[in-house]
Amino acid sequence: MILVTGGTGYIGSHTVVALLDKGYEVVIIDNLSNSEESVLNGIKKITGKTPAFVKGDVKNQQTLDKLFQDYPKINAIIHFAAFKAVGESVEQPLKYYDNNVNGLIQLLKTMESHSVNKIVFSSSCTVYGQPGILPVDETAPVVKPESPYGNTKKINEEILFDAVKSGKGLKAISLRYFNPIGAHPSALIGELPIGVPNNLLPYITQTAIGIRKELKVFGNNYNTPDGTCIRDYININDLANAHVVALEYLFNQNVEYDVFNLGTGKGSSVLEVISAFEKSCNISLNYSFAPPRNGDVEKVWANPAKAKKILNWKAKISLEDTVLSAWEWENHYRKQLKNN
Ligand code: WQD
Numbered sequence: 598m599i600l601v602t603g604g605t606g607y608i609g610s611h612t613v614v615a616l617l618d619k620g621y622e623v624v625i626i627d628n629l630s631n632s633e634e635s636v637l638n639g640i641k642k643i644t645g646k647t648p649a650f651v652k653g654d655v656k657n658q659q660t661l662d663k664l665f666q667d668y669p670k671i672n673a674i675i676h677f678a679a680f681k682a683v684g685e686s687v688e689q690p691l692k693y694y695d696n697n698v699n700g701l702i703q704l705l706k707t708m709e710s711h712s713v714n715k716i717v718f719s720s721s722c723t724v725y726g727q728p729g730i731l732p733v734d735e736t737a738p739v740v741k742p743e744s745p746y747g748n749t750k751k752i753n754e755e756i757l758f759d760a761v762k763s764g765k766g767l768k769a770i771s772l773r774y775f776n777p778i779g780a781h782p783s784a785l786i787g788e789l790p791i792g793v794p795n796n797l798l799p800y801i802t803q804t805a806i807g808i809r810k811e812l813k814v815f816g817n818n819y820n821t822p823d824g825t826c827i828r829d830y831i832n833i834n835d836l837a838n839a840h841v842v843a844l845e846y847l848f849n850q851n852v853e854y855d856v857f858n859l860g861t862g863k864g865s866s867v868l869e870v871i872s873a874f875e876k877s878c879n880i881s882l883n884y885s886f887a888p889p890r891n892g893d894v895e896k897v898w899a900n901p902a903k904a905k906k907i908l909n910w911k912a913k914i915s916l917e918d919t920v921l922s923a924w925e926w927e928n929h930y931r932k933q934l935k936n937n
Contacts, residue, residue, distance in 0.1 A: 598621070598622040598624060598668055598672060599616055599622070599624075599674070600624050600625075600674045600675070600713075601616070601623055601626075601648075601674075601675045601677065602626050602627070602655050602674065602677055603632075603676070603677030603679065603719075604626070604627055604677065605627040605632040605633065605636040605637065606627065606631060606632045607789065607833070608677055608774070608833065609627070609632075609675075610636045610639070610786045611833045611836070612836075612837040612840045613625060613640055614643050614644055614781060614786065615838050616844075617646045619841050622670065624649040624650070624651065624664070624668045625648050625649065625650045626651045626653050626660070626678070627650070627651075627652065627653075627678065630680075633789060634650070639783075640786065642785050643781060643783050643785050643786065649668065651664050651667075654700075655676075655678050655700040655704050656695075656700050656703050658707065661704065662707060662710075662711075665707060665711040665713070672713060672715065673713070673847065674708065674713065674716045675840055676701065676717070676718050677719045678700055679696065679697040679749070680693055680696050680746070682746065683747070683795065684744075684795060685746075686749075687891075690745035693746055697749035697750075698749050698752055698753060698756070701753045705756070705767070708767070709765060709767075714767050714768055715767075715844070715847045717769075717770050717772060717840055717843050717847065718753060718757055718769060720750045720753070720754055720773045720774070721747060721750045721774055722775045723742045723743070723744070724754065724773060725738075725739065725773075725897065726743060726894060727894040727896075727897070731896065731898060732898050732901075733858070733898070734899075734900035734902065735773070735856050735857065735858055735903050743892040753771075754771045757771060761853050762853075768847050769847075769853075770843045770852070770855050770857065771854075771856045771857075772839065772843060772857055772859050773858050773859065774831065774836060775860035775898065776797075776830045776831060777831055777832075778798040778832065778833065779832045779914070779922040780833065780926030781926070782834070782922055784922070784929040787833075787923065787929075788926070797828075797867065798870070798923050799923070801920075801923075802926075804882060804883060805874070805878065805880050805924065805927070810883070811884055812882060813885060813886075813887035814867050814885070815888070816888065816890065816893070817868075818889075819889070819895045821866055822866065823869070825866045825868045826895060826896065827865065827895070827898065828865065828897060828898065829860035829862070829863065829865075829899045830865055830870065831859060831860050831861050831912050832912060832918070834914060836912075839857075839904065842909070842910045843910075855907075857907070858899040858900065858901055859904060859912075860901050862898065862899055862900060862901045862902075863898060863916075864897075864898035870916070870920065871884060873916045873917050873920050874924070877918070877924075878920070878924045880924075
């Protein structure tokens, strides 16, 4: 049985679907601080299965102890539960260090006391900052990231590495995501940003559906072909599948600690994403240029060769299909809201 912390969240819910589809039993713990319990309905409709769900906080030792006692078949963890808003982390660093770092520490302590020794950790390419060499591979230097959010990812990777090296049998994999976007092809689950979206694609779909007046493109004078920032946008379902593959690597191979970039290997600019959206969804998007956003790196995209070589995983779904899935989810979700 796999414990998925943050399993009603964006990446968590898609990973739960991939696990259930692969025949795994799943229990979710989520404090619903940035997701809705109704996500479980979508998971059930897609897979025909209902994962066990515990509403709770991974920082709470009693909650975790009870969870491991109630579900003694847990033999691995995929850890998503964390705050992830870059801007908010700059304003409230202590909230991020407490939640993201203490959450992992509490989880590792409880795993040890319940003899559960496998964990897949949700990390981020933000640990590379602005890489000197592109595409960026796992040997690139990890720098002090631009934001406290990114720094919690760097610190957590170091905690995992040290915990593995302490020789108590822990096995861990850190997955460094690039930019997860899109939704499940059923349009029954997707990204559910609460409030004004920080990230590009939900802002695009909310602009297209009329919730936002226009998209502001943060900066168009960067040293890139069209002047806008470049990122590696990876389909959420490809990303979810990578978690199942990484988990099976932990189960089947004699690995102690390892790190993998999860990206497509292709960089796309903000304007390229907008044009892919306009073409795939047949919509003309209302946007204008604004000054660059603090903390943004200019360009970053993955060298995904290591995940291909060792995990035999690669991203398959195109940017065009991915932005269309985000649009279909936006429409489905708004229709759902109207009907409720
Ligand atoms: C992408 C590009 C923006 C919004 C962050 C975290 C990363 C991960 C994903 C959590 C940038 C531009 C955006 C808008 C814009 N975090 N943009 N107008 O910043 O690359 O990555 O989110 O899972 O760890 O660092 O993603 O989607 O915010 O921005 O022009 O309204 O889109 O400037 O160039 P980012 P993003």
